[in-house]
Amino acid sequence: MRSLFVILLTLWPLVSQAKESLNAEGQPLSSADWLSWILSMVVVLIAIGICAWLAKKTRFNAFGNGQMKVIANLTLGTRERVIVVQVGQTQYLLGVTNQHIELIDKLAEPLHGDSQTPSFAKQLNRILKGNGR
Known part of the structure; x- marks a missing residue:
């Protein structure tokens, strides 16, 4: 304004x-x-x-051509988060802030389950229902 x-x-x-x-x-x-x-x-x-x-x-995951995926995402503060990224068959735990991305650990045991990034339709439905985050 x-x-x-x-x-x-x-x-x-x-x-x-x-x-x-x-x-x-x-x-x-x-x-x-x-x-x-x-x-x-x-x-x-x-x-x-x-x-x-x-x-x-709306941060749709349109990059990486399927080679890189964000498996899990946890918000710690207003601009700090911890994410699990899968590259190939290896998963990494990363700490992300506005100015810095740091490798916390390489996961010995990969995370499994239905925690992959949802499709466009699922994200749009969440946003429309008010659960955008």
């Missing part, structure tokens, strides 16, 4: 200067035309923000 306010403040001189311009009939543009234009720009910027937020929150 703050960045939107900054953008509007930087564009305001352009809007006020362009307000004096003429429309297709040679008449000055009305305030309603400019209000419509500004509201349209705000809607577009909000839509871009929502799309960026959704892309960040």
